[in-house]
Amino acid sequence: MSVTVRIPTPLRKITNGLDKVSTSGSSLAEVIEELEKKFPGFQARIYDENKELKSFVNIFVNGEDIRFLDGLDTKTKSGDELSIVPAVAGGN
Protein backbone atom coordinates (compact mmCIF):
# COMPACT_ATOMS: atom_id res chain seq x y z
CA MET A 1 0.00 0.00 0.00
CA SER A 2 1.26 3.41 -0.87
CA VAL A 3 0.58 6.84 0.49
CA THR A 4 1.90 9.99 -1.18
CA VAL A 5 3.39 12.67 1.06
CA ARG A 6 3.94 16.21 -0.16
CA ILE A 7 7.14 17.66 1.36
CA PRO A 8 7.46 21.40 2.00
CA THR A 9 10.65 23.32 1.20
CA PRO A 10 12.00 23.45 4.81
CA LEU A 11 12.10 19.62 4.89
CA ARG A 12 13.55 19.01 1.46
CA LYS A 13 17.14 19.10 2.70
CA ILE A 14 16.24 15.98 4.69
CA THR A 15 14.44 14.29 1.77
CA ASN A 16 17.36 14.85 -0.59
CA GLY A 17 15.42 17.51 -2.46
CA LEU A 18 12.34 15.37 -3.09
CA ASP A 19 9.05 17.29 -3.04
CA LYS A 20 6.90 14.13 -3.01
CA VAL A 21 7.57 10.80 -1.35
CA SER A 22 5.65 7.54 -1.61
CA THR A 23 5.56 5.51 1.55
CA SER A 24 3.35 3.19 3.60
CA GLY A 25 1.56 3.03 6.92
CA SER A 26 -1.98 2.48 8.16
CA SER A 27 -2.00 5.57 10.35
CA LEU A 28 -0.38 8.98 10.15
CA ALA A 29 1.99 8.09 13.02
CA GLU A 30 3.11 4.96 11.10
CA VAL A 31 3.63 6.97 7.93
CA ILE A 32 5.88 9.35 9.84
CA GLU A 33 7.83 6.39 11.30
CA GLU A 34 8.36 5.09 7.77
CA LEU A 35 9.58 8.51 6.66
CA GLU A 36 12.03 8.53 9.57
CA LYS A 37 13.44 5.17 8.37
CA LYS A 38 13.89 6.53 4.86
CA PHE A 39 15.15 9.94 5.92
CA PRO A 40 16.81 9.87 9.35
CA GLY A 41 16.18 13.11 11.24
CA PHE A 42 12.78 13.65 9.64
CA GLN A 43 10.81 13.09 12.85
CA ALA A 44 12.89 15.49 14.91
CA ARG A 45 11.96 18.29 12.51
CA ILE A 46 8.23 17.92 12.96
CA TYR A 47 7.86 16.36 16.43
CA ASP A 48 8.58 18.03 19.75
CA GLU A 49 10.24 16.22 22.66
CA ASN A 50 6.88 14.63 23.65
CA LYS A 51 6.51 13.13 20.17
CA GLU A 52 3.70 15.51 19.38
CA LEU A 53 3.52 17.67 16.29
CA LYS A 54 5.31 20.99 16.70
CA SER A 55 2.90 23.87 16.92
CA PHE A 56 3.79 25.37 13.53
CA VAL A 57 3.43 22.13 11.58
CA ASN A 58 0.10 21.38 9.93
CA ILE A 59 -0.65 18.04 8.31
CA PHE A 60 -3.52 17.39 5.94
CA VAL A 61 -4.89 14.02 4.84
CA ASN A 62 -6.68 14.33 1.51
CA GLY A 63 -6.98 18.05 2.11
CA GLU A 64 -8.44 17.85 5.63
CA ASP A 65 -6.52 19.21 8.62
CA ILE A 66 -5.76 16.28 10.95
CA ARG A 67 -6.94 18.40 13.87
CA PHE A 68 -10.44 17.90 12.45
CA LEU A 69 -9.69 14.15 12.10
CA ASP A 70 -7.93 11.93 14.66
CA GLY A 71 -4.61 13.74 14.84
CA LEU A 72 -1.62 11.41 14.53
CA ASP A 73 -3.98 8.42 14.91
CA THR A 74 -5.78 9.36 11.68
CA LYS A 75 -6.09 6.21 9.56
CA THR A 76 -4.38 6.20 6.19
CA LYS A 77 -4.96 3.92 3.22
CA SER A 78 -3.47 3.28 -0.17
CA GLY A 79 -3.97 6.20 -2.52
CA ASP A 80 -4.23 8.79 0.25
CA GLU A 81 -2.47 12.10 -0.21
CA LEU A 82 -0.76 13.65 2.77
CA SER A 83 0.54 17.18 2.85
CA ILE A 84 2.88 18.69 5.41
CA VAL A 85 2.44 22.46 5.42
CA PRO A 86 4.09 25.14 7.54
CA ALA A 87 1.41 26.89 9.60
CA VAL A 88 2.79 30.30 8.88
CA ALA A 89 0.91 31.47 5.83
CA GLY A 90 -2.01 33.58 4.91
CA GLY A 91 -3.93 36.53 6.17
CA ASN A 92 -2.56 39.52 7.93
Added chain:
Amino acid sequence: MSYVKCLTCKQCNNQYPIDPINVCELCFGPLEVSYDYEKISRSVTRSSISNGPLNIWRYHQFLPVSLENAIDIGTGFTPLIHAKNLGALLGLKNLYIKNDSVNPSYSFKDRPVAVTTAKALEFDFKILACVSTGNLMGSVGAHAAKAKMKSYVFFPKGLEKGKIIGSSIYGARLISVDGNYDEVNRLCSELADNFKWAFVNINMRAYYAEGSKTLGFEVAEQLNWKAPAHCVVPAASGELHTKIWKGLMEMKDVGLIEKVNTKMHLAQPEGCSPIVKAFNNKETQVTPIKPNTIAKSLAIGNPASGPFALKTLKDSSGSAIAAPEEEISECIQLLAETEGIFTETAGGVVISSLRSLVKKNKINSEDITVAFITGNGLKTQEIVEDTVEYDEIKPTYKSFEEIIKI
Protein backbone atom coordinates in the same frame (compact mmCIF):
# COMPACT_ATOMS: atom_id res chain seq x y z
CA MET B 1 20.42 52.54 2.69
CA SER B 2 19.06 49.53 4.51
CA TYR B 3 18.53 49.19 8.22
CA VAL B 4 17.77 45.47 8.02
CA LYS B 5 20.03 42.91 9.70
CA CYS B 6 18.52 39.52 8.91
CA LEU B 7 15.48 37.31 9.32
CA THR B 8 15.01 35.77 12.77
CA CYS B 9 12.75 32.90 13.79
CA LYS B 10 10.15 34.20 16.24
CA GLN B 11 10.06 30.79 17.90
CA CYS B 12 13.71 29.65 18.26
CA ASN B 13 15.68 32.81 17.29
CA ASN B 14 17.64 31.03 14.56
CA GLN B 15 18.83 33.58 12.00
CA TYR B 16 18.55 33.55 8.20
CA PRO B 17 19.75 35.82 5.38
CA ILE B 18 17.33 38.19 3.61
CA ASP B 19 15.73 35.74 1.18
CA PRO B 20 12.16 35.03 0.03
CA ILE B 21 11.55 32.53 2.85
CA ASN B 22 9.04 32.64 5.69
CA VAL B 23 9.61 29.48 7.72
CA CYS B 24 12.38 28.34 10.05
CA GLU B 25 13.95 25.10 8.81
CA LEU B 26 14.52 23.88 12.34
CA CYS B 27 11.19 24.47 14.07
CA PHE B 28 8.82 25.66 11.31
CA GLY B 29 8.34 28.92 13.25
CA PRO B 30 7.66 32.18 11.39
CA LEU B 31 10.56 34.36 10.32
CA GLU B 32 10.51 38.06 11.12
CA VAL B 33 12.67 40.93 9.89
CA SER B 34 15.32 42.14 12.40
CA TYR B 35 16.62 45.68 12.21
CA ASP B 36 19.58 47.66 13.46
CA TYR B 37 17.61 49.90 15.81
CA GLU B 38 20.65 51.92 16.85
CA LYS B 39 21.24 52.87 13.25
CA ILE B 40 17.55 53.72 12.86
CA SER B 41 17.51 55.88 15.97
CA ARG B 42 20.51 57.81 14.66
CA SER B 43 18.77 58.57 11.39
CA VAL B 44 15.16 59.38 12.33
CA THR B 45 13.67 62.25 14.25
CA ARG B 46 10.10 63.43 14.61
CA SER B 47 10.78 66.22 12.15
CA SER B 48 12.52 64.01 9.58
CA ILE B 49 9.38 61.87 9.55
CA SER B 50 7.00 64.87 9.52
CA ASN B 51 8.84 66.25 6.49
CA GLY B 52 8.69 62.92 4.66
CA PRO B 53 6.25 61.90 1.93
CA LEU B 54 2.54 61.68 2.85
CA ASN B 55 2.46 57.91 2.51
CA ILE B 56 3.90 54.86 4.25
CA TRP B 57 7.39 55.58 2.90
CA ARG B 58 7.79 58.37 5.47
CA TYR B 59 8.69 55.46 7.78
CA HIS B 60 11.03 53.77 5.31
CA GLN B 61 13.79 53.21 7.87
CA PHE B 62 11.45 50.78 9.66
CA LEU B 63 10.60 48.87 6.48
CA PRO B 64 12.65 46.10 4.84
CA VAL B 65 13.02 47.80 1.46
CA SER B 66 15.36 50.47 0.16
CA LEU B 67 13.54 53.76 -0.39
CA GLU B 68 14.68 54.02 -4.01
CA ASN B 69 12.76 50.81 -4.79
CA ALA B 70 9.52 51.97 -3.17
CA ILE B 71 6.31 51.33 -5.11
CA ASP B 72 3.86 54.14 -4.46
CA ILE B 73 0.23 54.32 -5.48
CA GLY B 74 -0.57 56.60 -2.56
CA THR B 75 -0.75 54.08 0.25
CA GLY B 76 -0.98 55.24 3.82
CA PHE B 77 -1.18 58.40 5.88
CA THR B 78 -4.93 57.90 6.06
CA PRO B 79 -7.14 60.12 8.26
CA LEU B 80 -7.40 59.74 12.01
CA ILE B 81 -10.80 61.21 12.78
CA HIS B 82 -11.95 62.41 16.19
CA ALA B 83 -15.25 60.50 16.32
CA LYS B 84 -17.21 62.92 18.49
CA ASN B 85 -20.67 61.72 17.48
CA LEU B 86 -20.10 58.01 17.93
CA GLY B 87 -18.03 58.81 21.01
CA ALA B 88 -20.89 60.79 22.58
CA LEU B 89 -23.24 57.90 21.94
CA LEU B 90 -20.87 55.44 23.62
CA GLY B 91 -19.74 57.83 26.36
CA LEU B 92 -16.19 58.22 25.02
CA LYS B 93 -14.67 61.72 24.82
CA ASN B 94 -11.52 60.69 22.98
CA LEU B 95 -12.62 58.15 20.44
CA TYR B 96 -10.73 58.17 17.14
CA ILE B 97 -11.39 56.27 13.94
CA LYS B 98 -8.33 55.32 11.94
CA ASN B 99 -10.00 55.29 8.55
CA ASP B 100 -7.82 52.96 6.51
CA SER B 101 -10.67 52.20 4.12
CA VAL B 102 -9.55 55.13 1.96
CA ASN B 103 -6.29 53.59 0.79
CA PRO B 104 -5.82 53.24 -3.01
CA SER B 105 -7.53 49.83 -3.17
CA TYR B 106 -9.81 50.67 -0.23
CA SER B 107 -8.31 48.57 2.55
CA PHE B 108 -5.29 48.47 4.87
CA LYS B 109 -3.84 45.67 2.73
CA ASP B 110 -2.18 48.30 0.55
CA ARG B 111 0.34 48.79 3.36
CA PRO B 112 1.78 45.26 3.44
CA VAL B 113 1.41 44.87 -0.32
CA ALA B 114 3.29 48.08 -1.15
CA VAL B 115 6.21 46.79 0.92
CA THR B 116 6.04 43.28 -0.54
CA THR B 117 5.82 44.46 -4.13
CA ALA B 118 8.95 46.56 -3.70
CA LYS B 119 10.72 43.64 -2.04
CA ALA B 120 9.55 41.21 -4.76
CA LEU B 121 11.17 43.48 -7.36
CA GLU B 122 14.39 43.50 -5.32
CA PHE B 123 14.30 39.69 -5.41
CA ASP B 124 13.64 39.89 -9.18
CA PHE B 125 10.26 38.12 -9.09
CA LYS B 126 8.06 38.62 -12.14
CA ILE B 127 4.79 37.42 -10.66
CA LEU B 128 2.93 38.59 -7.58
CA ALA B 129 0.40 36.15 -6.09
CA CYS B 130 -1.77 35.82 -3.02
CA VAL B 131 -4.48 33.91 -1.23
CA SER B 132 -7.17 36.35 -0.26
CA THR B 133 -10.38 36.77 1.68
CA GLY B 134 -11.13 39.66 -0.68
CA ASN B 135 -9.25 42.83 0.18
CA LEU B 136 -5.77 41.53 -0.46
CA MET B 137 -6.54 40.50 -4.03
CA GLY B 138 -7.50 44.05 -4.96
CA SER B 139 -4.34 45.40 -3.46
CA VAL B 140 -2.12 42.81 -5.14
CA GLY B 141 -3.76 43.57 -8.50
CA ALA B 142 -3.25 47.31 -8.09
CA HIS B 143 0.36 47.16 -6.95
CA ALA B 144 1.31 44.54 -9.57
CA ALA B 145 -0.11 46.86 -12.24
CA LYS B 146 1.99 49.76 -10.98
CA ALA B 147 5.11 47.59 -10.76
CA LYS B 148 4.48 46.10 -14.23
CA MET B 149 4.27 42.62 -12.76
CA LYS B 150 1.74 39.88 -13.50
CA SER B 151 -0.58 38.87 -10.69
CA TYR B 152 -2.42 35.69 -9.76
CA VAL B 153 -4.97 35.82 -6.97
CA PHE B 154 -6.64 32.83 -5.31
CA PHE B 155 -9.82 33.20 -3.29
CA PRO B 156 -12.55 31.03 -1.76
CA LYS B 157 -15.67 30.53 -3.86
CA GLY B 158 -18.62 32.78 -3.04
CA LEU B 159 -16.73 36.00 -2.35
CA GLU B 160 -18.52 39.37 -2.54
CA LYS B 161 -18.85 40.72 -6.09
CA GLY B 162 -17.25 44.07 -5.20
CA LYS B 163 -14.06 42.35 -4.15
CA ILE B 164 -13.88 40.20 -7.28
CA ILE B 165 -14.40 43.16 -9.61
CA GLY B 166 -12.08 45.26 -7.47
CA SER B 167 -9.28 42.87 -8.31
CA SER B 168 -10.02 41.88 -11.90
CA ILE B 169 -10.08 45.50 -13.06
CA TYR B 170 -6.30 45.74 -12.54
CA GLY B 171 -5.68 42.82 -14.88
CA ALA B 172 -5.08 40.20 -12.20
CA ARG B 173 -5.67 36.55 -13.12
CA LEU B 174 -8.46 35.42 -10.79
CA ILE B 175 -8.75 31.84 -9.52
CA SER B 176 -11.86 30.98 -7.51
CA VAL B 177 -11.23 27.84 -5.45
CA ASP B 178 -14.03 25.54 -4.38
CA GLY B 179 -13.18 25.59 -0.68
CA ASN B 180 -12.90 27.85 2.35
CA TYR B 181 -10.01 30.25 2.98
CA ASP B 182 -8.01 27.74 4.98
CA GLU B 183 -8.23 25.24 2.12
CA VAL B 184 -7.14 27.85 -0.42
CA ASN B 185 -4.30 28.78 1.90
CA ARG B 186 -3.16 25.15 2.12
CA LEU B 187 -3.26 24.81 -1.66
CA CYS B 188 -1.28 28.01 -2.15
CA SER B 189 1.31 26.95 0.45
CA GLU B 190 1.88 23.84 -1.67
CA LEU B 191 2.06 25.91 -4.86
CA ALA B 192 4.42 28.46 -3.33
CA ASP B 193 6.90 25.66 -2.70
CA ASN B 194 7.21 24.88 -6.39
CA PHE B 195 6.34 28.04 -8.34
CA LYS B 196 8.88 30.82 -8.40
CA TRP B 197 6.28 33.44 -7.58
CA ALA B 198 6.14 36.06 -4.86
CA PHE B 199 3.16 34.85 -2.85
CA VAL B 200 2.80 37.96 -0.74
CA ASN B 201 1.37 36.25 2.34
CA ILE B 202 3.30 32.97 2.06
CA ASN B 203 6.95 33.00 0.98
CA MET B 204 7.06 36.83 1.22
CA ARG B 205 5.14 36.96 4.48
CA ALA B 206 8.03 38.16 6.64
CA TYR B 207 8.33 41.34 4.54
CA TYR B 208 4.61 41.67 3.91
CA ALA B 209 3.74 41.70 7.60
CA GLU B 210 6.13 44.61 8.23
CA GLY B 211 3.94 46.94 6.17
CA SER B 212 1.16 46.77 8.74
CA LYS B 213 3.40 48.38 11.37
CA THR B 214 2.88 51.68 9.57
CA LEU B 215 -0.66 51.78 11.01
CA GLY B 216 0.87 51.93 14.48
CA PHE B 217 3.43 54.56 13.42
CA GLU B 218 0.78 56.79 11.85
CA VAL B 219 -1.60 56.65 14.75
CA ALA B 220 1.15 57.62 17.20
CA GLU B 221 2.32 60.46 14.94
CA GLN B 222 -1.24 61.69 14.37
CA LEU B 223 -1.86 61.69 18.12
CA ASN B 224 1.06 64.10 18.36
CA TRP B 225 3.66 61.44 19.11
CA LYS B 226 1.71 59.52 21.72
CA ALA B 227 0.54 55.93 21.85
CA PRO B 228 -3.22 55.62 22.47
CA ALA B 229 -4.60 54.02 25.63
CA HIS B 230 -6.63 51.51 23.61
CA CYS B 231 -6.54 50.03 20.12
CA VAL B 232 -9.48 48.00 18.83
CA VAL B 233 -8.24 45.86 15.94
CA PRO B 234 -10.04 43.32 13.74
CA ALA B 235 -8.40 39.90 13.51
CA ALA B 236 -8.37 37.22 10.86
CA SER B 237 -4.89 35.66 11.03
CA GLY B 238 -4.08 37.93 13.98
CA GLU B 239 -1.01 39.43 12.30
CA LEU B 240 -2.34 43.00 12.04
CA HIS B 241 -2.96 43.08 15.78
CA THR B 242 0.62 42.02 16.54
CA LYS B 243 2.14 44.37 13.99
CA ILE B 244 0.34 47.52 15.21
CA TRP B 245 1.77 46.67 18.62
CA LYS B 246 5.22 46.09 17.12
CA GLY B 247 4.99 49.48 15.38
CA LEU B 248 4.23 51.25 18.65
CA MET B 249 7.03 49.42 20.48
CA GLU B 250 9.56 50.25 17.76
CA MET B 251 8.68 53.94 18.00
CA LYS B 252 9.29 53.80 21.71
CA ASP B 253 12.54 51.84 21.28
CA VAL B 254 14.05 54.48 18.99
CA GLY B 255 12.83 57.31 21.20
CA LEU B 256 10.13 58.78 18.94
CA ILE B 257 7.47 58.31 21.61
CA GLU B 258 7.95 58.22 25.34
CA LYS B 259 5.96 55.22 26.47
CA VAL B 260 3.47 52.59 25.34
CA ASN B 261 0.71 51.70 27.78
CA THR B 262 -1.65 50.69 25.02
CA LYS B 263 -4.19 47.92 25.55
CA MET B 264 -4.42 45.99 22.29
CA HIS B 265 -8.00 44.72 22.02
CA LEU B 266 -8.79 42.12 19.39
CA ALA B 267 -12.13 41.83 17.55
CA GLN B 268 -13.47 38.79 15.68
CA PRO B 269 -16.96 37.89 14.44
CA GLU B 270 -18.71 35.30 16.58
CA GLY B 271 -18.92 32.89 13.63
CA CYS B 272 -15.14 32.87 13.33
CA SER B 273 -13.52 33.67 16.63
CA PRO B 274 -10.85 31.02 17.32
CA ILE B 275 -8.37 33.56 18.76
CA VAL B 276 -11.01 35.01 21.12
CA LYS B 277 -11.92 31.50 22.31
CA ALA B 278 -8.30 30.55 22.92
CA PHE B 279 -7.63 33.79 24.82
CA ASN B 280 -10.70 33.47 27.00
CA ASN B 281 -9.74 29.85 27.77
CA LYS B 282 -6.21 31.04 28.69
CA GLU B 283 -4.59 28.88 26.01
CA THR B 284 -1.32 29.65 24.26
CA GLN B 285 -2.28 27.91 21.00
CA VAL B 286 -5.34 28.43 18.84
CA THR B 287 -7.56 25.45 17.98
CA PRO B 288 -8.74 25.81 14.38
CA ILE B 289 -12.45 26.03 13.58
CA LYS B 290 -14.60 26.00 10.43
CA PRO B 291 -15.71 29.60 9.84
CA ASN B 292 -19.37 30.52 9.53
CA THR B 293 -19.60 34.30 9.42
CA ILE B 294 -20.90 37.09 7.21
CA ALA B 295 -17.59 38.90 7.82
CA LYS B 296 -15.81 37.10 4.99
CA SER B 297 -12.69 39.24 5.23
CA LEU B 298 -12.18 37.82 8.74
CA ALA B 299 -13.12 34.22 7.92
CA ILE B 300 -9.86 32.47 8.72
CA GLY B 301 -10.46 29.40 10.90
CA ASN B 302 -6.79 28.50 11.25
CA PRO B 303 -5.10 31.81 12.08
CA ALA B 304 -1.38 31.73 11.25
CA SER B 305 -0.45 34.39 13.81
CA GLY B 306 -2.83 33.16 16.49
CA PRO B 307 -0.18 32.39 19.13
CA PHE B 308 1.44 35.81 18.64
CA ALA B 309 -1.87 37.65 18.83
CA LEU B 310 -2.50 35.80 22.12
CA LYS B 311 0.89 36.97 23.37
CA THR B 312 0.20 40.56 22.31
CA LEU B 313 -3.15 40.44 24.10
CA LYS B 314 -1.43 39.22 27.24
CA ASP B 315 1.58 41.58 27.06
CA SER B 316 -0.63 44.61 26.52
CA SER B 317 -3.44 43.58 28.93
CA GLY B 318 -5.92 43.73 26.08
CA SER B 319 -9.29 42.01 25.76
CA ALA B 320 -10.62 39.73 23.03
CA ILE B 321 -14.19 40.21 21.88
CA ALA B 322 -16.45 38.10 19.64
CA ALA B 323 -18.98 40.36 17.94
CA PRO B 324 -22.45 38.81 17.54
CA GLU B 325 -23.18 38.20 13.85
CA GLU B 326 -26.49 40.09 14.00
CA GLU B 327 -24.71 43.25 15.22
CA ILE B 328 -22.31 43.46 12.28
CA SER B 329 -24.55 45.16 9.73
CA GLU B 330 -26.19 47.26 12.47
CA CYS B 331 -22.77 48.58 13.45
CA ILE B 332 -21.79 49.26 9.83
CA GLN B 333 -24.86 51.48 9.74
CA LEU B 334 -24.09 53.03 13.14
CA LEU B 335 -20.63 54.16 12.03
CA ALA B 336 -21.99 55.49 8.74
CA GLU B 337 -24.81 57.44 10.40
CA THR B 338 -22.67 58.92 13.17
CA GLU B 339 -19.32 59.56 11.50
CA GLY B 340 -19.96 59.50 7.75
CA ILE B 341 -17.70 56.48 7.25
CA PHE B 342 -19.00 53.49 5.31
CA THR B 343 -17.05 50.42 6.31
CA GLU B 344 -17.23 46.76 5.39
CA THR B 345 -18.11 43.85 7.66
CA ALA B 346 -14.76 43.84 9.49
CA GLY B 347 -15.45 47.44 10.52
CA GLY B 348 -18.89 46.41 11.79
CA VAL B 349 -17.12 43.80 13.92
CA VAL B 350 -14.77 46.46 15.30
CA ILE B 351 -17.56 48.90 16.21
CA SER B 352 -19.64 46.15 17.84
CA SER B 353 -16.58 45.05 19.84
CA LEU B 354 -15.82 48.65 20.84
CA ARG B 355 -19.35 49.03 22.16
CA SER B 356 -19.00 45.79 24.06
CA LEU B 357 -15.67 46.91 25.61
CA VAL B 358 -17.35 50.10 26.84
CA LYS B 359 -20.24 48.12 28.32
CA LYS B 360 -17.76 45.90 30.12
CA ASN B 361 -16.05 49.00 31.56
CA LYS B 362 -12.78 48.14 29.84
CA ILE B 363 -12.51 51.68 28.45
CA ASN B 364 -12.91 54.86 30.51
CA SER B 365 -14.58 57.90 29.03
CA GLU B 366 -11.38 60.01 28.92
CA ASP B 367 -9.13 57.29 27.45
CA ILE B 368 -7.66 57.92 24.01
CA THR B 369 -9.14 55.06 22.01
CA VAL B 370 -8.50 54.18 18.38
CA ALA B 371 -10.84 51.91 16.42
CA PHE B 372 -9.18 50.57 13.26
CA ILE B 373 -11.47 50.62 10.24
CA THR B 374 -9.59 48.58 7.70
CA GLY B 375 -11.93 48.07 4.74
CA ASN B 376 -14.48 49.93 2.64
CA GLY B 377 -18.24 49.32 2.69
CA LEU B 378 -18.69 49.77 -1.04
CA LYS B 379 -17.05 46.36 -1.47
CA THR B 380 -19.58 44.46 0.66
CA GLN B 381 -22.83 46.21 -0.22
CA GLU B 382 -24.73 42.91 -0.15
CA ILE B 383 -24.58 42.95 3.65
CA VAL B 384 -26.61 46.15 4.03
CA GLU B 385 -28.72 45.93 0.87
CA ASP B 386 -31.85 45.11 2.89
CA THR B 387 -31.65 48.39 4.81
CA VAL B 388 -32.05 50.53 1.67
CA GLU B 389 -35.31 52.51 1.41
CA TYR B 390 -36.18 55.26 -1.04
CA ASP B 391 -39.17 57.17 -2.41
CA GLU B 392 -40.20 57.20 -6.03
CA ILE B 393 -41.98 60.30 -7.32
CA LYS B 394 -43.06 61.99 -10.55
CA PRO B 395 -41.12 65.07 -11.70
CA THR B 396 -43.82 67.37 -10.31
CA TYR B 397 -43.92 69.71 -7.30
CA LYS B 398 -47.11 68.05 -6.11
CA SER B 399 -45.69 64.58 -6.25
CA PHE B 400 -42.88 65.65 -3.93
CA GLU B 401 -45.30 67.36 -1.54
CA GLU B 402 -47.20 64.11 -1.24
CA ILE B 403 -44.24 62.24 0.21
CA ILE B 404 -42.65 65.02 2.28
CA LYS B 405 -45.14 65.53 5.07
CA ILE B 406 -43.48 68.38 7.00
